[in-house]
Amino acid sequence: MIGYILSRLIRAVATLLITVTLVFLFIRFSGDPAAALVPPDAPQEVIDQYARAMGLDQPIWVQYTGYVGGLLQGDFGFSIHTGLAVEEVFLARLPHTLELGLTALAMAIAIGIPVGAIAAIRRGSALDRFVMAFSVFAFAMPNFLFGLLMILIAALVFGTFLGGDSASVLWPALTLGLAAMGSFARFTRSSVLETINAPYMRAAEARGVPFRLRLIRHAAPNAAIPLVTLIGLSLGALVAGSVVTEQVFAWPGVGQLLVRSVATRDLAQVQFLVLVVAFTMVLANLLVDFLYLLIDPRIRAS
């Protein structure tokens, strides 16, 4: 088990290091950073002076160790757009994105999982077919279209504008969480179907365990194991979805910051946000792996 934890940790650190290296190489070789800072008609001496000041005349590995060392000490660079440190700009927006993302995840779990479980228990009923249709609908619905539809309906029916930081988080969160809700419902359904037909369930039935107790005691814990992975994996989809959703609802979060920074080519800001996403995802995957150890005795044994 110690070996399992160690190998996961090493893999996570290696993944992060490779990501940092790739980001460094792409930024370094996509253009001349010194030339990008000065006006286009600046003489070559001025560009060289900037390059020396930024350490661009050093060998590449010196620049690389400097870059990684800077990251480790919390020196992430400055946004050319605002002049502030990139992490300050990010931290100012983070609460909005966390509010949106956590609400979306809570909605997806609170609706998707029970609905999928009920569909499995009432397999073949009209409700089951409805849940399956809903999951296909949620998968194919682009979140920008769903968001715009909600804005339109709210404006026409209720005469209110959904958007900006004063508006309710519920509508953007529903937009962001819709796809995850559909996939949770579908996955829970197949996971529960698999467990309620398992031999241990028939054994429990033969022992005279009542239906309800069979579900809660025997089916639910086994069906929950793959769901942990699914929730961990849905983080990537939530991060990706928040970029679009925040744009649609003018939600002042990190996703909107990323799109704006890309459009204005604020490279320091963009690279910081990319590294933050990579770090979050690697950490989340690590947590899922460790959670597995806690809830699945089979892995602990091996």
Added chain:
Amino acid sequence: MTDVTAARARPAIPLSVKLAMGFVALFVLFALFGHALTPHGFRDTSLFDRLKPPGTEGYPLGTDARGRDLLARLVTGAQITLVVAIVGTLIGAILGSLLGILAAARRGKTEAVIVAAIDVQASLPIIIVALFMLAMFDNSFTLFLLLVGLNGWEVYARLMRGATLQAKESGYVTAIRALGASPARIYLRHVLPNILNIALVQFTVNLPLTILLETALSFLGLGVQPPLTSLGQIMSEGRDRLMTAWWLTLLPGAIIFCLALSVSMIGDWLRDRLDPTLRSER
């Protein structure tokens, strides 16, 4: 008994899948021949015909803020979306499958590098990678196509690596190797056809995701750039006039939704037929 085998060999196509196939066929025909439906080009502006609603004389689907015919724009948008979806999905499928097979065939360092690359890609949503690249490089259609093509390559690589490792253990590979076949011949002529089903199933899962990625990036204004257009880009341009000119966002939006829905329904059905162990309805 014969009835059962016949039913298994050719199961009836459900009505929903037939409708989905019909929509996809209609969409392809619309993209290929739609320009015959309108005399206007997709870039022709007309200042006298700005923001006409659908049903206006000469403009059956209305016009945008610059008086361009929405029907003509939707046809061009459909063409671009179709090309990006198919070429993009193919790039990811071929790249990922080849890397997966290579990793399993060579083992050792090659495999370690490819598995590390899979881990890195899995920790970064493709839209974030695409945004990072678009911040550094000038947006061109080729770059955009390549970025969209990266969508999901790591899934193919992971699946094909697993399947190749399994095939390596099987008798037929040992037999062919004993006959003196070269590795390229073993893996491309014999192993690949045997595990192609897996990539094909993944292709149908990825195709709607690629369509949604392209339209989302174009909607953000960071995908297909004017003068070209795509369904997402038309929506992006019409967004600010949602209340006054709904047709500019809702018509392309409805096409994207129906297309993604149809393709994923056909994909689900194909997956059930090609791979009974992955049956979504168990």
